[in-house]
Amino acid sequence: MDENLLQIRGLEKWFGTLKVFEGVDLDVKAGEVVSIIGASGSGKTTLLRCVNLLETFQAGTILLDGNPVGYHEANSKRKRFSERVIARQRLLTGMVFQQFNLFPHMTALCNVSLGLIKVKKLSKAEAEKEASRWLERVGLSDKIHSRPSQLSGGQQQRVAIARAVAMNPKILLFDEPTSALDPELVGEVLNVIKQLAADGATMVIVTHEMRFAYEVSDKVVFMDKGKIASMGTPAEIFEERKSDRLKEFLSTFNS
Numbered sequence: 001m002d003e004n005l006l007q008i009r010g011l012e013k014w015f016g017t018l019k020v021f022e023g024v025d026l027d028v029k030a031g032e033v034v035s036i037i038g039a040s041g042s043g044k045t046t047l048l049r050c051v052n053l054l055e056t057f058q059a060g061t062i063l064l065d066g067n068p069v070g071y072h073e074a075n076s077k078r079k080r081f082s083e084r085v086i087a088r089q090r091l092l093t094g095m096v097f098q099q100f101n102l103f104p105h106m107t108a109l110c111n112v113s114l115g116l117i118k119v120k121k122l123s124k125a126e127a128e129k130e131a132s133r134w135l136e137r138v139g140l141s142d143k144i145h146s147r148p149s150q151l152s153g154g155q156q157q158r159v160a161i162a163r164a165v166a167m168n169p170k171i172l173l174f175d176e177p178t179s180a181l182d183p184e185l186v187g188e189v190l191n192v193i194k195q196l197a198a199d200g201a202t203m204v205i206v207t208h209e210m211r212f213a214y215e216v217s218d219k220v221v222f223m224d225k226g227k228i229a230s231m232g233t234p235a236e237i238f239e240e241r242k243s244d245r246l247k248e249f250l251s252t253f254n255s
């Protein structure tokens with residue numbers, strides 16, 4: 001396997017006339033945990049959405065497990081893969097959103113087993129067994145028949161994490177997974193993510209939880225105005241604070 005599970009080179013993206021990325025390069029190795037920090041509007045969500053092909057991008061390449069995602073070259077022209085191929089490529093990534101995005105009318109068990117049945121083509125019994133196993137792993141074995149409205153925000157987010165990992169993606173992408181939660185529920189979600197990291201999952205995590213990023217990350221990326229302004233180990237980013245922009249950004253956090 002390629003050393004880099006995810007390799008981004010020269011990524012450029014526009015929203016209409018707004019240029020969001022100025023050529024982003026990022027490498028994530030298998031088993032690595034990379035946190036992305038940065039001010040509002042710096043492009044963190046858009047970067048994850050490009051990797052998951054929820055957004056188009058106009059230049060640059062994203063390789064996942066050695067293969068280009070989204071676009072390929074044909075007759076020296078850049079072409080978007082067919083939606084069928086894109087749907088398959090999207091399965092390489094598992095996305096966890098700030099707002100959980102669970103189906104409100106379905107139980108936790110149904111939310112987690114749905115993709116296993118519809119996409120992975122498991123039988124209902126196999127899918128439910130697998131879903132129960134993951135719900136147990138995130139500490140929700142007593143809530144498998146509850147609907148999202150009957151669960152706390154932290155519990156809902158843990159269902160969403162179980163749903164993402166159950167699909168066995170190559171890489172997990174978290175977009176501020178705890179920022180919609182009451183402070184007392186943040187810890188339980190971060191603990192689940194830490195456990196996945198300890199089990200060797202490859203993850204990219206957009207977060208404003210600086211202490212968590214410090215503890216869990218192999219590498220921290222500081223985005224500023226559509227560029228990766230600094231990148232390094234947690235110690236390099238949080239202790240050395242090499243640039244003025246980084247110092248200024250981090251000074252707005254207590255930890």
Ligand SMILES: Nc1ncnc2c1ncn2[C@@H]1O[C@H](COP(=O)(O)OP(=O)(O)OP(=O)(O)O)[C@@H](O)[C@H]1O
Pocket residue numbers: 015018020038039040041042043044045046047
């Ligand atoms: N769908 C869209 N259409 C037009 N512009 C967009 C769209 N989504 C994001 N943008 C713009 O792209 C830039 C990057 O936005 P993005 O959401 O990636 O930032 P972010 O770093 O995730 O911010 P936050 O910390 O607030 O979540 C911003 O200038 C934003 O206004």
Ligand SMILES: [Mg+2]
Pocket residue numbers: 044045046
């Ligand atoms: Mg965002």
